[in-house]
Each structure stands twice: as structure tokens, then as C-alpha cells.
Amino acid sequence: MDHSDAISATPSKLSPIEQAKRLAAYTAVDEHIRPNHKVIGIGSGSTVPYVVERIVQQGEELNKNRVFIPTGFQSKELIVSSNLSLGDVDQFPTIDVTIDGADEVDRDLNCIKGGGACHLREKVLAEAAETFILVADYRKNAEYLGTNFPGIPIEVVPFAYAKVLQNLHHALGSPNATLRMAKAKAGPVVSDNGNFIIDAPFPPETMKDPYKVMTRIKMLTGVVEVGLFCHMAQAAYFGNQDGSVTIKEQTDGLVVERTVLPP
Numbered sequence: 001m002d003h004s005d006a007i008s009a010t011p012s013k014l015s016p017i018e019q020a021k022r023l024a025a026y027t028a029v030d031e032h033i034r035p036n037h038k039v040i041g042i043g044s045g046s047t048v049p050y051v052v053e054r055i056v057q058q059g060e061e062l063n064k065n066r067v068f069i070p071t072g073f074q075s076k077e078l079i080v081s082s083n084l085s086l087g088d089v090d091q092f093p094t095i096d097v098t099i100d101g102a103d104e105v106d107r108d109l110n111c112i113k114g115g116g117a118c119h120l121r122e123k124v125l126a127e128a129a130e131t132f133i134l135v136a137d138y139r140k141n142a143e144y145l146g147t148n149f150p151g152i153p154i155e156v157v158p159f160a161y162a163k164v165l166q167n168l169h170h171a172l173g174s175p176n177a178t179l180r181m182a183k184a185k186a187g188p189v190v191s192d193n194g195n196f197i198i199d200a201p202f203p204p205e206t207m208k209d210p211y212k213v214m215t216r217i218k219m220l221t222g223v224v225e226v227g228l229f230c231h232m233a234q235a236a237y238f239g240n241q242d243g244s245v246t247i248k249e250q251t252d253g254l255v256v257e258r259t260v261l262p263p
């Protein structure tokens with residue numbers, strides 16, 4: 001199977017955005033999930049089901065000897081419903097490859113994550129992985145973070161949320177930081193870890209140095225994890241509208257870009 005499968009399979013059933021997600025996911029799996037990989041981290045979001053779909057297509061023979069580590073409730077369900085073996089990072093603190101979605105990726109492969117409030121576990125699985133790969137559609141491919149996805153998701157322990165919000169508003173330069181509210185429940189979003197999520201937008205100048213802003217936020221007492229992943233990804237795959245895939249990858253300490261053209 002190759003890149004063309006992601007374009008040809010039931011095209012009419014998928015919207016152009018969904019096709020772009022699937023293209024990215026299939027290409028990333030084809031290039032990074034090898035027969036010798038036995039411990040695989042599965043991220044969260046709407047692109048990741050295509051990652052699992054492609055892994056399942058690699059066949060039972062390969063998958064029967066593998067264990068899959070989820071980043072949260074959604075990916076756990078995905079692994080179980082795909083009849084793949086479930087593990088956890090406390091059993092497997094070293095992961096061969098983790099593939100995950102992203103809310104935005106910059107030219108240096110830094111990214112914003114946490115749109116689905118899963119970024120604590122996602123960062124643990126990214127850090128535990130020998131190789132960490134991002135998959136997304138073309139809308140997530142940006143020069144700088146904060147271009148299309150303005151807020152940085154921040155997981156906080158519930159009793160500290162008001163103090164952290166105040167720190168963000170008055171000391172860190174994010175006057176519009178807000179507590180993320182649930183859509184089908186009264187009150188705030190509660191993460192898989194029982195915590196709250198703050199979304200903190202920062203001015204473009206600040207976002208040009210995501211590592212600096214990440215460390216400043218992380219130093220606030222009450223913050224559990226920041227949805228900025230700096231210097232972690234080896235590559236990011238973006239499915240494009242024309243059926244091509246743009247790949248940004250680390251090569252000899254530099255991020256280089258290549259394109260896989262449609263068949």
C-alpha cells in the first residue's frame with residue numbers, strides 16, 4: 001500500500017479536510033511505523049483515527065506483537081475498538097514511536113496542543129518516545145505559533161485556577177486568558193486527569209519564542225502542563241487539498257521541508 005490509498009479509498013464519503021487528515025496520517029504511518037516497532041503511542045483528536053486505521057491495515061501478523069499506549073479516553077477507546085493491545089506508559093516508559101495530532105505547528109516543528117484537553121498525557125507520551133511525529137491537515141501548518149490557533153491550552157489544578165488566571169492576566173501578558181467552559185455541561189471542561197484548562201492568547205511577538213513563554217507559564221504554581229511542545233517532534237505531516245503531503249522534518253539539526261506529490 002502507498003500514498004495513493006489515502007486518496008483513492010472511498011473519496012466521496014470524506015470532506016476535503018478529512019481527506020487531508022487521512023493523507024497526513026497514512027503517509028506518517030507508512031514512513032514511521034516499522035515492523036520492528038513494538039510499543040506505539042497513539043495521540044488524540046480527529047486525525048488520529050486515520051493513524052489507527054492505517055496501522056490496522058498493516059495486518060494482524062504485525063499488530064499481534066505490538067502494544068499501543070493511549071493519550072486519553074478517546075485514544076483508549078480507539079485502540080480497544082480496533083482490537084489492538086492496550087498498554088500504559090508506566091508499563092512501557094520507552095515508546096518506539098508516538099504519532100499525534102496538533103493544533104498548530106511552526107517552521108521549527110514547535111507546536112500547540114491541547115485543543116482536546118489531552119496535552120498532559122500527550123506530552124508524556126511524546127517525551128517517552130524515541131520518535132515523535134505530528135499529523136494534521138494544511139490549516140495547522142504555520143510560520144509562527146498563534147497564527148490560526150490563538151490560545152495556549154494550560155492544564156491547572158482546579159483550586160489554583162483563579163490564581164493562575166490572575167498571573168496570566170497581570171504578570172505574563174495574556175489579559176484575555178480564560179477558563180475553558182464545557183459545551184454540554186454546566187461549568188468548566190475537566191481533563192482526563194480531573195483538572196481545568198485555561199486558554200491563554202499571547203501577542204505575536206511573544207509567540208515568536210515559544211520555549212520562553214512555555215517555561216514562564218510552567219513556573220506558575222498550580223500549572224500542571226502547558227500545551228506548547230518545543231523541540232520535541234522529529235517530523236510533521238500536513239495533508240494538502242491537492243492530494244500532496246507537506247513534510248517538515250529534522251535533518252542534521254535543521255528543519256527541512258519536502259512534498260510527497262499525489263500519484
Ligand SMILES: O=C(CO)[C@H](O)[C@H](O)COP(=O)(O)O
Pocket residue numbers: 043044045046047048100101102103112113114115116117118119122136
Ligand atoms: O492536542 C490535541 C488534543 O489535546 C489534538 O491532538 C489536537 O487538538 C489536534 O486535533 P485534530 O486532529 O482534531 O485537529
